[in-house]
Amino acid sequence: MIAPDLDTAVNALRGLIEGAERIVPFTGAGISTECGIPDFRSPGGFWTKNRPIQFDEFMASREARDESWRRRFAMLDEFGGAQPGRGHRALASLYRAGKVPGLITQNIDNLHQASGIAAEDVVELHGNTTYAVCLDCAKRYELTWVREKFEAAGERAPDCACGGYIKTATVSFGQAMPVLAMERAEELTRSSDLFLAIGSSLVVWPAAGFPLLAKRSGVPLVIINREPTEMDDLADLVVNLDIGDVLAPFIAH
Numbered sequence: 001m002i003a004p005d006l007d008t009a010v011n012a013l014r015g016l017i018e019g020a021e022r023i024v025p026f027t028g029a030g031i032s033t034e035c036g037i038p039d040f041r042s043p044g045g046f047w048t049k050n051r052p053i054q055f056d057e058f059m060a061s062r063e064a065r066d067e068s069w070r071r072r073f074a075m076l077d078e079f080g081g082a083q084p085g086r087g088h089r090a091l092a093s094l095y096r097a098g099k100v101p102g103l104i105t106q107n108i109d110n111l112h113q114a115s116g117i118a119a120e121d122v123v124e125l126h127g128n129t130t131y132a133v134c135l136d137c138a139k140r141y142e143l144t145w146v147r148e149k150f151e152a153a154g155e156r157a158p159d160c161a162c163g164g165y166i167k168t169a170t171v172s173f174g175q176a177m178p179v180l181a182m183e184r185a186e187e188l189t190r191s192s193d194l195f196l197a198i199g200s201s202l203v204v205w206p207a208a209g210f211p212l213l214a215k216r217s218g219v220p221l222v223i224i225n226r227e228p229t230e231m232d233d234l235a236d237l238v239v240n241l242d243i244g245d246v247l248a249p250f251i252a253h
């Protein structure tokens with residue numbers, strides 16, 4: 001069913017949520033746009049204007065590493081103060097109510113953790129951009145530290161004490177998907193009894209395979225996204241409305 005209006009959408013969603021015990025949300029950029037973080041993949045978005053730095057370029061070239069950090073700090077100045085939106089808060093409410101065993105996200109903005117979901121219950125398919133790691137020894141670095149070193153060295157990216165390169169903890173274009181996160185996402189999906197795909201255009205693979213896996217595992221699938229997706233035909237409920245409006249009624253105060 002495609003919900004014709006907000007009331008129908010919220011009522012249908014409420015029925016499904018009340019009847020479920022293991023709800024697994026799967027979120028994409030659309031849940032964070034009301035927080036001021038644009039969808040970089042959208043037409044006119046960041047990636048259509050700035051060619052992404054591929055992982056092998058990052059590894060091969062100091063200039064690429066410097067440029068990658070220059071971009072990261074520019075974005076930090078623009079979006080670093082973003083706070084969780086209504087969608088994040090609604091999902092955190094369901095989590096606190098014990099209905100959400102874990103959440104899968106394509107986002108790298110840390111806003112689910114900021115909304116109160118424990119970091120170990122957020123499965124990040126594309127990593128996290130709010131801290132950095134050494135690609136060799138996996139030591140964690142905070143962005144403030146990297147920035148201090150970067151600026152002190154005249155916009156030169158610092159390296160780890162072990163000699164490895166320091167990169168945001170994201171999965172770059174051309175970088176392998178994180179095996180553990182992919183396995184946990186698959187487990188969560190298979191064992192869920194309601195799968196909510198929220199704010200994802202469902203075109204980026206392999207992430208987009210999870211709603212498909214849910215459906216094939218007999219799990220009711222809900223797609224909430226402002227624009228229609230290619231998987232709408234598969235879904236039990238499709239809501240093409242503003243995500244914050246649709247999820248706000250599920251925020252527990």
Ligand SMILES: [Zn+2]
Binds near residue numbers: 134137138139160163
């Ligand atoms: Zn290291």
